[in-house]
Ligand code: HEM
Ligand SMILES: [Cu+2]
C-alpha cells in the first residue's frame with residue numbers, strides 16, 4: 001500500500017498516467033496480481049468463457065426440443081446437456097458473476113478503500129474457482145453428468161452411471177471460492193470504509209453485496225456438507241439418502257435447498273444493487289426510500305433462509321410444514337416488491353436519459369416483476385401442485401435469473417465499463433443489443449409459462465405433439481437471444497482497443513469510484529477520500545451545474 | 547373453455563375447476579401489477595426524458611424545476627401503502643391456496659384404494675379387484691380414487707395435468723394422491739420428477755370410463771378377469787411366506803393378530819403409541835425391529851428385499867381386508883398351495 005508514492009515517481013515518456021492496466025505487463029503480472037481490479041478481470045474472463053459454454057449447452061437443448069421426437073440427441077446425451085447447462089450457468093457463471101467481477105472491481109472503490117481487506121485471499125479464491133473449473137471440465141470431458149444441477153438422491157447416488165463425483169466436487173470446490181470472496185467483502189465493508197463513509201452513506205450496491213456475502217458465508221457450507229455426504233454415499237455406500245441403505249432421499253432435498261434457495265438470492269441481490277446505482281444516475285435523483293431498499297436486502301437475506309421447503313411441496317413433506325413454507329415464501333416476496341416500487345418512484349420527476357445501462361434497468365424491472373409475481377404462483381400450495389416440475393418453473397426462474405440477474409449484470413458491465421477499461425463502448429450497438437436481448441428473452445421464455453400450465457414436465461427429451469407449437473416458438477426465440485448476447489462480446493472487446501477514451505466520470509455519477517481516473521491507478525486513491533455526503537446526491541450535483 | 551384458452555389443459559377432475567379459478571385470480575393480480583409497473587416505467591421514461599442528462603458536459607445542461615427531496619412524510623406514507631397492500635394480497639393468496647391444497651391432499655371418505663408402483667421407466671397399477679396394468683390406469687367416472695404409491699428405485703412423480711394433481715413417488719415409503727374424474731376420456735399421465743434416461747418416456751394414460759363400462763372392463767371385457775382380488779393375492783402370500791404361523795387370526799400366535807390393525811393406535815414396547823397407517827405397516831414388515839409392539843418379542847424376521855413393492859401392497863390389502871373384529875370373522879380356508 002505504501003507504493004503509491006513510488007508509482008507517481010516512475011518516469012516515462014508516455015503522456016498517459018500509469019493505471020492498473022498498464023502498470024505492469026506480462027502474463028505473470030496477471031496471474032500473481034493481488035490487485036482487486038485485476039482479479040476482477042481474471043474473473044470476467046473466466047465467467048465469460050463459462051457463459052459461452054453454458055450457452056452452447058442451452059442451444060443444444062433448445063434444438064432438441066424443436067420437434068416432439070427425441071431426434072437430435074440420444075436421451076442420455078440430452079440429459080447430460082441440460083445438467084451441464086445448469087451446473088455451468090449457476091455455479092460457474094451466475095453465482096460469481098456480479099460479486100466476483102463488478103463487486104471485486106467496484107466495492108473497494110465505492111467505499112474509498114485501496115483494496116479488499118485480504119488481497120491475497122482474493123487471489124486465492126480465483127485459484128480455488130479455477131480448481132473447481134478443472135474438475136467441472138474433467139466431468140464434462142470424461143463423458144458428462146446427467147443428474148440435473150440439483151443432484152437429487154437416490155438417482156445421483158445409486159442409479160446414475162455418469163461422472164457424478166467429479167461434477168459434485170466441482171460444485172463443492174467452487175463453493176469455497178464463494179465463501180472466501182464473501183468473507184473478504186464482509187471484512188472489507190466493516191473495516192475499510194473511508195472516513196465519513198457511514199453505513200447509511202454506502203451505495204446500495206455495497207449493501208447488496210454485503211447481504212449477498214452474508215448468505216454466501218452462511219449457506220455455502222451447508223451445500224459443501226450436503227455434497228460431501230452425497231460423495232460418501234455414492235463412493236463408499238454409506239447410507240444417508242438411499243432408503244435401500246437405510247437413508248432418507250428427501251433429507252437430501254431439504255439440505256440441498258437449504259443452500260440453494262438462499263443461493264437464488266445470491267444471484268439476484270447483487271443485480272438489485274446494480275439497478276439502484278444505475279436508476280439514480282440516469283434519472284439524476286436520490287434513490288427513493290434508501291433505508292427501505294437497503295433493509296429489504298437484509299430482509300430478503302434473512303427470510304430467504306426459511307423458505308427452502310417450497311421446493312418440496314409434492315415430495316412428501318407434511319402438509320403443515322408445507323403451509324409454513326408457503327406463508328414464508330409469500331412474505332419474502334414483499335421486500336422484492338418494495339424494491340420495485342422504490343425504483344419506479346425514483347424515476348418520478350427525474351431527468352431520465354436512455355443510455356444503455358438504463359435500458360437494461362428498464363428490462364430488469366419489467367422482467368423481474370414478472371419473475372417475482374410468478375414466484376407467488378409457485379408459493380401457493382394448491383397451485384404449485386400442478387405447476388411444480390413443469391416448464392412453468394423453468395420460465396419463472398429464467399425470468400428472474402436471466403431476465404433479472406443477467407440484465408443487471410450487463411447493465412452494470414456497461415455502466416462501469418469506462419471505469420474498468422478506460423474506454424467508451426459504442427452506444428448505438430449497445431442499445432441495439434439491449435433491445436435485442438429483451439425481445440429475444442421474451443420470445444424464448446414466455447411460451448414456457450404456457451407450456452407449464454398445459455402440463456409439459458421439465459427435463460423431457462421427447463414430448464407429446466400437442467406441446468410442439470409453443471416449443472417451436474421458444475426455440476425460435478433462442479437465436480435472437482443468442483445474437484443479443486454475442487453483440488456485447490464483440491463490441492466490448494472492440495472498444496477495449498478502438499473505443500474513445502473515457503473521462504473519469506462519463507456519466508456524471510456520484511460515488512467514489514468516479515472520483516478516480518478511468519481506469520483507476522493500482523492503489524485507487526492517491527489520498528484517502530473523506531466522505532461528507534449521502535449516496536446519490538444527484539440533486540446537489542445538478543444544482544452545481546446550474 | 548379449454549378450446550378458447552389453448553394453454554388450459556382439459557378439466558377432468560373435481561379439483562381442476564377450483565385450481566383454474568385460483569390460477570386466473572393469480573393471473574389477474576399479476577397482470578394488474580405488471581401493467582401498473584410497465585405503464586409507470588414507460589410514462590416516466592418518456593415524460594421525464596432528457597436526452598444526455600447523464601452524459602452531456604456539465605455546462606449548458608438545462609436544469610428543470612429542482613427535483614425536490616421527497617417530502618419525508620408523504621414518502622413514508624407511500625412506503626407503508628406499497629408494503630401493506632401487497633402484504634394483504636399475499637395473505638389472501640395464502641389462505642385461498644392453502645385451503646385448496648387441503649382439498650387436494652385429503653382424500654374423501656368414499657375414495658376407493660388403488661395402488662401404483664413407479665420404476666425406471668414405467669408405471670404399474672393394481673386394482674383392488676386384482677387387475678394389473680402397466681402405463682395405463684382405468685378409473686370410473688365420478689368415483690374418487692386414492693392411489694397409494696411407491697417406487698422400486700429412484701424418485702418419480704405421478705402427474706396428470708388434466709386432473710391438476712401431482713405427487714412424488716419416493717422409494718422406501720408410501721405417498722398418496724387422490725382424484726375424482728369428472729369427464730370421460732383418455733388423459734396423459736407423466737412422470738414429473740427426473741429419473742434418468744427414459745424419464746420422458748415414462749408416460750402413460752389415465753382412462754376415465756363410464757361406471758358401467760368400467761364394470762365391464764373389470765369383469766374382463768379386456769382379456770379375462772383376474773383369478774384373485776388384491777386381498778386374495780395377499781392372503782396367499784401371507785400363507786406362503788409363513789406370516790400366518792406367527793400371526794394366526796385366532797390371536798394366539800407369537801405375533802399380534804393383525805385384524806383391525808390398520809388405522810388403529812398401537813402401543814409400543816417402551817411406551818408411546820403409533821397410528822398403524824400404510825407407512826407403519828410397511829415398516830413393520832420390512833424393518834420389524836424399528837418399532838416393537840408392546841408385549842411381544844422382537845423375533846419377526848425382516849422381509850427387506852424379499853417382497854416386491856407389488857407384493858407388499860397385496861399384503862397390505864389383505865391385512866386391511868381382515869376388518870375390525872378379528873375374532874368374529876370366520877377363518878378363511880387357506881389357499882391351497884404350499
Ligand atoms: C419473489 C420471490 C420468489 C418467490 C416467492 C419464489 C418462489 C419459488 C418457488 C415456490 C419455487 C419452487 C417451485 C417448484 O419447484 O415447484 C421456485 C423455484 C425456483 N426459483 Fe423462485 N421465487 C422467488 C424468487 C426467485 C429468485 C430471486 C430466483 C433467482 C435469482 C429464483 C430462482 C428459482 C429457481 C432457480 C427455482 C427452481 C429450481 C429448480 O427446481 O431447479 N426465484 N421459486
Ligand atoms: Cu426457492
Ligand SMILES: [Cu+2]
Pocket residue numbers: 701702703737738739740741742744745746748
Ligand atoms: Cu421420471
